Amino acid sequence: MLVGLLLAVATPTAAAAHAGHEAHDSKAASAAAGPTFEQIPMAKGPDQVGEPMSLAVLPDLSVLHTSRDGTLFLTDHAGSTHVAGKLDVYSHDEEGLQGVGVDPDFKDNRAIYLYYAPKLGTPAGDAPGTGSDDDFKKFDGVNRLSRFVLNDDGTLDLDSEKKVLDVPASRGVCCHVGGDIDFDKDGNLYLSTGDDTNPFASDGYTPIDDSPNRNPAFDARRSAGNTNDLRGKILRIKVAADGSYTIPDGNLFPKGTDKTRPEIYAMGLRNPFRMSVDKQTGVVYVGDFGPDAAAADPNRGPGGQVEFNRITKPGNFGWPFCTGKNDAYVDYDFATQKSGSRFDCDAPKNNSRFNTGLTDLPPAQPAWIPYDGGSVPEFNVDAKGNPGSESPIGGPVYRYDETSTSSVKFPKEYDGNFFAGEYGRQWIKRIEQGDDGTVQKINAFPWTGTQVMDMAFGPDGALYVLDYGTGSFGGDANSALYRIEYAKDGLTPIAAVSADHTDGAAPLQVSFTGKATDGDSKDLTYAWDFGDGTKGEGLNPTHTYQKNGTYQATFTATDPEGHVGSANVRVVVGNTKPTVEIIAPANGSLYHFGDPIPFKVKVTDPDEPDIDCSKVTVRFSLGHDNHAHELSKVQGCEGTLTPPKDGEHDPDANIFGLVGAEYTDNGAGGQAPLTGRSQVTLPPYHRQAEYFTTQSGNLKLYDKAGAHGGKTVGDSHDGDWISFDPYRLTGATKLKARVSSGGAGGTLELHTGSPTGPLHGSIEVKPTGGWENFADVETTLKDVPDQTTKIYLVFKGGSGALFDLDDFEFTTDGSGGAHTGEVKGVNGKCMDVAGGKDDDETQVQLYGCNSTAAQQWTLPGDGTIRALGKCLDVRWAGTDDGTKVQLYRCNGTVAQQWVPQDDGTVRNPNSGKCLDAEGDTWGDETPIHLWTCHGKANQQWTLP
Incomplete structure (x- = not known):
C-alpha cells in the first residue's frame, strides 16, 4: 500500500541504439520533495467492485460505482460496501452498465443517472459481418440514459426510472460504448458516447467500410462522422425531473437544423471513454482512444495514436476522417482495396452510403495532447518502464476550495491542474496548464494501483480512483476503489x-x-x-x-x-460459489487469431447437483497489453467459439487470446446467487521477445528501426534468460527466432519450468555482421511437455555480449499449419469454383477432379477454406437450409468459419449446419449449400 509517498517527477528515456554494444545507462530525474499523499483502499476485489466501470462521489463522501454486469455499488466513507441495486443489462462485448452521474440537486431530489444497455430485444449470438439490411436490423439495440432515485437507505429505486435518452447500438459487434456522465455549473448534463464501430477489419486504420452487403457497424462515418447520429459524440442536455430534456444554447447544431441532432456538443470522437467538466470554466476534458496501426501508411493514413482533448467550444474532432493534430486518413475503398485521396480536415465530407446526416461537416479540431509510443516522453512508458498500450482516461481538473475545512483537500498550488489517467500504462499525471490550455508541465503523481478506470474529486478535495484491476470481464483481486488524500495532518493507517x-x-x-x-x-x-x-x-x-x-x-x-x-x-x-473449470482449450495453448476454438467447461456446485449448461457463458476476448476486447460470446458447457480475425492490431503488438467462462447459481440457503469464473490465456504462435513475463540479470531493451515491433532484447551474456507464462506446447515441432549479433554469437535454448529445466531445443546463433543485421534461425523441438508451463529462452555462450533476440515463433509442422489440395466429396468429385471465376458470390459446386486452381483449396489454420485468393462463404451469414455456399472476399466473419468434424462433416459454427451437396444425384455442377447436419454421403468430405 502507498503510505506517505513523496511526489516525484521522473521522465523516462528510451534506450539508445547499440554503441559498441556497451550496457545502457538509464538516466532518471531526481525526486523532488513535495506534498505527501496517501492512497486509501475503500473497496477491493470482485465481490466489492465487480467489473468496475465508472464512479461518482456523493455529497456525504459515499461513492457510487458501476459494474458492467448491471450492479450498482455504494461504498461509504469508512469503506463499507453494499449493492445498491442491479439492472438487467445486455452485456455482449463492451456493453452493459457504464456511466453513473449525480444530479447537482441530489441533496434535495436524490436523483442519479445511469447509462446502460437494456436487455429487452437482445439478439442471440454475434451480428453478421455481411448480409441483408434485415439481417443487420435483428441486431439493432440502444444504450439508455435514465434518471433514478437513490433511496435514503442507499438502495436504488428501480421503479423510479425515467428514460431520458436512447443512443443507437449495433449489438453483437465490438466496440466502443463511451458512457461517462458529468455536469457543468449550470446543471447541464454531458454524456460521452463511443462510435459503436468494429475496429478489427481495418488493419488499425480508419474503419470506413460501406461495401455492398456490409454490416454498417464496420463504418464509423455512420456514427461518429454523422451529424444526425448520437454516437461518437459528447452530448449536452438539460434534464427535468420527469426525465424530459431541453437543449441548452450553444451546442454544435441549432435546434431545427436539417439532418442534425441538437443534443450534439462535440462530434468526431472514437471512444471518449472518460471525460470531465471543469465547472469553473465549462471546459470539457476527454480521453479519446485511438486505433492501433503500428506506423503510418501513405495508402491508408497515420499510425495509431490517442488523444487528450480540451473542448472549449462546440466542434468536430475529426474521427473517422482525421486524428491527432489533424493527421488525415486516406479514403479507402474496402470492396476494391484501392486507396483514394486524403480527407480534407478543414472541410471533411461524409459520403458514406450509411450517412443520414450532412455531407459537409464542420472543420476538424486538432487534439490538445495526442500521443503514441514515444511522442510525449512523460507519457512514454508505464510505471514499471514498459511500453504498454496507449489508453487515455480523461480525469478531472482540481479546484481548490478556500471555504472547505477538509484536512485532506489537495494543496492550493494544484488549483487548475488536470489529472490525466492511463489505463494500459497504469499511471496518473498532474498536468499544469495556462489559462489558454497551454501545457506548462507534466508531473508524475503517486499511484500504486493498476489500471485506472475513472477518477473524480470529491467535496472533500480528495481524489477518488476506480481501478479496473488486471483481469478481464469480471474483476479480480486488484480491482478496487481508492481515495487519495493529501496527508497534511499525518497519515492514516x-x-x-x-x-x-x-x-x-x-x-x-x-x-x-x-x-x-x-x-x-x-x-x-x-x-x-x-x-x-x-x-x-x-x-x-x-x-x-x-x-x-x-x-x-x-x-x-x-x-x-x-x-x-x-x-x-x-x-x-448458506450458499457456496460454483467452481468453473475450463477443460478445453488448455491454458497456454498456442493460437492463431481468427481460428475457431472448441471449448468444454465443467461446473460443480454442492448446492446444485444438476448444472444448467444454458446458463454457462463462454467468451473469447482479444488481449492487448493490459486490456481486452470481447469478440465472441456463446452459452453452453461445450461448443465452438468463432472469433473474427483481428485486423486492427499490429501483428507485432502484445496480443493474445483469452477464453473466459462463468456460471451464476440460483442462490441457496436464502442467500443471493453467486458467480464462479475461470479464464485461460492463449498465446500466439509468433511473439515479440520484449513482451517477456520475467527476465534475469542485466538484459535490456534496445530500440532498432530494423526490428519487428521496433525493439530487441539484448546485452545478453551467458546464462541470461527471459520467460513467458503460460505456454502449452502440445504439437509444437519447431522454434524459429529472429536474431542479430555484432558480438560473439552463441546458442538460444528453450527450457520449460525453469532456466535449468528440461531442454527441448537449441539454436546456434552465429555473428550476423552487426547488431542491426538480422537473421532467422530455427531448430526442431523434442519432448515438449503436454501440460501448461512457463517457457524460458536462455542465452548461452562464451564471454562478452552474445546476441540480441527480436522475436520467436512456434510451428506445428513444416507448413506452419497450412494445408493445400483438393476437397473431395461424393463419387470422388471435387469441390470446385464454378467457371474458375474469382468474382464475389460465385457458386461453389461439385465437379470432376481436374487439378485446376478452381479446385485447390487452402486451410490456413484460421478456420477459413480458401481458393483463388478468396474464402468459402455462407451467403449473408444465413442459417436456413439451402443457403448458398459461395466464394467471397475474405472478411473474418462467422460466414467464413468452418470446422471439420470427426464424422467427416464440415460445419459452419454460426449456423451449426453442414457443407452439403444438393440433392441425391451429385453430378458435375451440383451446387453446394448449407443444410442441417445428418452425416450422410453428400455431407462427407476429405480435406487436404
Whole structure:
C-alpha cells in the first residue's frame, strides 16, 4: 500500500541504439520533495467492485460505482460496501452498465443517472459481418440514459426510472460504448458516447467500410462522422425531473437544423471513454482512444495514436476522417482495396452510403495532447518502464476550495491542474496548464494501483480512483476503489483484510487475516466486527458463523493520533460459489487469431447437483497489453467459439487470446446467487521477445528501426534468460527466432519450468555482421511437455555480449499449419469454383477432379477454406437450409468459419449446419449449400 509517498517527477528515456554494444545507462530525474499523499483502499476485489466501470462521489463522501454486469455499488466513507441495486443489462462485448452521474440537486431530489444497455430485444449470438439490411436490423439495440432515485437507505429505486435518452447500438459487434456522465455549473448534463464501430477489419486504420452487403457497424462515418447520429459524440442536455430534456444554447447544431441532432456538443470522437467538466470554466476534458496501426501508411493514413482533448467550444474532432493534430486518413475503398485521396480536415465530407446526416461537416479540431509510443516522453512508458498500450482516461481538473475545512483537500498550488489517467500504462499525471490550455508541465503523481478506470474529486478535495484491476470481464483481486488524500495532518493507517473462506454452508469457520501499516505511527490497535453481532481483536482471529446470512466482516486499525483505517470482506453463509473449470482449450495453448476454438467447461456446485449448461457463458476476448476486447460470446458447457480475425492490431503488438467462462447459481440457503469464473490465456504462435513475463540479470531493451515491433532484447551474456507464462506446447515441432549479433554469437535454448529445466531445443546463433543485421534461425523441438508451463529462452555462450533476440515463433509442422489440395466429396468429385471465376458470390459446386486452381483449396489454420485468393462463404451469414455456399472476399466473419468434424462433416459454427451437396444425384455442377447436419454421403468430405 502507498503510505506517505513523496511526489516525484521522473521522465523516462528510451534506450539508445547499440554503441559498441556497451550496457545502457538509464538516466532518471531526481525526486523532488513535495506534498505527501496517501492512497486509501475503500473497496477491493470482485465481490466489492465487480467489473468496475465508472464512479461518482456523493455529497456525504459515499461513492457510487458501476459494474458492467448491471450492479450498482455504494461504498461509504469508512469503506463499507453494499449493492445498491442491479439492472438487467445486455452485456455482449463492451456493453452493459457504464456511466453513473449525480444530479447537482441530489441533496434535495436524490436523483442519479445511469447509462446502460437494456436487455429487452437482445439478439442471440454475434451480428453478421455481411448480409441483408434485415439481417443487420435483428441486431439493432440502444444504450439508455435514465434518471433514478437513490433511496435514503442507499438502495436504488428501480421503479423510479425515467428514460431520458436512447443512443443507437449495433449489438453483437465490438466496440466502443463511451458512457461517462458529468455536469457543468449550470446543471447541464454531458454524456460521452463511443462510435459503436468494429475496429478489427481495418488493419488499425480508419474503419470506413460501406461495401455492398456490409454490416454498417464496420463504418464509423455512420456514427461518429454523422451529424444526425448520437454516437461518437459528447452530448449536452438539460434534464427535468420527469426525465424530459431541453437543449441548452450553444451546442454544435441549432435546434431545427436539417439532418442534425441538437443534443450534439462535440462530434468526431472514437471512444471518449472518460471525460470531465471543469465547472469553473465549462471546459470539457476527454480521453479519446485511438486505433492501433503500428506506423503510418501513405495508402491508408497515420499510425495509431490517442488523444487528450480540451473542448472549449462546440466542434468536430475529426474521427473517422482525421486524428491527432489533424493527421488525415486516406479514403479507402474496402470492396476494391484501392486507396483514394486524403480527407480534407478543414472541410471533411461524409459520403458514406450509411450517412443520414450532412455531407459537409464542420472543420476538424486538432487534439490538445495526442500521443503514441514515444511522442510525449512523460507519457512514454508505464510505471514499471514498459511500453504498454496507449489508453487515455480523461480525469478531472482540481479546484481548490478556500471555504472547505477538509484536512485532506489537495494543496492550493494544484488549483487548475488536470489529472490525466492511463489505463494500459497504469499511471496518473498532474498536468499544469495556462489559462489558454497551454501545457506548462507534466508531473508524475503517486499511484500504486493498476489500471485506472475513472477518477473524480470529491467535496472533500480528495481524489477518488476506480481501478479496473488486471483481469478481464469480471474483476479480480486488484480491482478496487481508492481515495487519495493529501496527508497534511499525518497519515492514516492503511488496512487490508482477507479470509480463507468467503462462502459455504453453516456452520462456517473462517480464519481472517488483517494487515495494517502507518507511515508515521507504529503503535496501532486492532478491532474486528464480524457482522453478526460479535467482535474480535488482534490480526488473525478465527470466527464461526452459525446461521445463514450475508455478513460484512470489518477490520479496523487506529493509530495514537486517532486516525482510523478500515477494510472489510463479505462472507456468505448458506450458499457456496460454483467452481468453473475450463477443460478445453488448455491454458497456454498456442493460437492463431481468427481460428475457431472448441471449448468444454465443467461446473460443480454442492448446492446444485444438476448444472444448467444454458446458463454457462463462454467468451473469447482479444488481449492487448493490459486490456481486452470481447469478440465472441456463446452459452453452453461445450461448443465452438468463432472469433473474427483481428485486423486492427499490429501483428507485432502484445496480443493474445483469452477464453473466459462463468456460471451464476440460483442462490441457496436464502442467500443471493453467486458467480464462479475461470479464464485461460492463449498465446500466439509468433511473439515479440520484449513482451517477456520475467527476465534475469542485466538484459535490456534496445530500440532498432530494423526490428519487428521496433525493439530487441539484448546485452545478453551467458546464462541470461527471459520467460513467458503460460505456454502449452502440445504439437509444437519447431522454434524459429529472429536474431542479430555484432558480438560473439552463441546458442538460444528453450527450457520449460525453469532456466535449468528440461531442454527441448537449441539454436546456434552465429555473428550476423552487426547488431542491426538480422537473421532467422530455427531448430526442431523434442519432448515438449503436454501440460501448461512457463517457457524460458536462455542465452548461452562464451564471454562478452552474445546476441540480441527480436522475436520467436512456434510451428506445428513444416507448413506452419497450412494445408493445400483438393476437397473431395461424393463419387470422388471435387469441390470446385464454378467457371474458375474469382468474382464475389460465385457458386461453389461439385465437379470432376481436374487439378485446376478452381479446385485447390487452402486451410490456413484460421478456420477459413480458401481458393483463388478468396474464402468459402455462407451467403449473408444465413442459417436456413439451402443457403448458398459461395466464394467471397475474405472478411473474418462467422460466414467464413468452418470446422471439420470427426464424422467427416464440415460445419459452419454460426449456423451449426453442414457443407452439403444438393440433392441425391451429385453430378458435375451440383451446387453446394448449407443444410442441417445428418452425416450422410453428400455431407462427407476429405480435406487436404
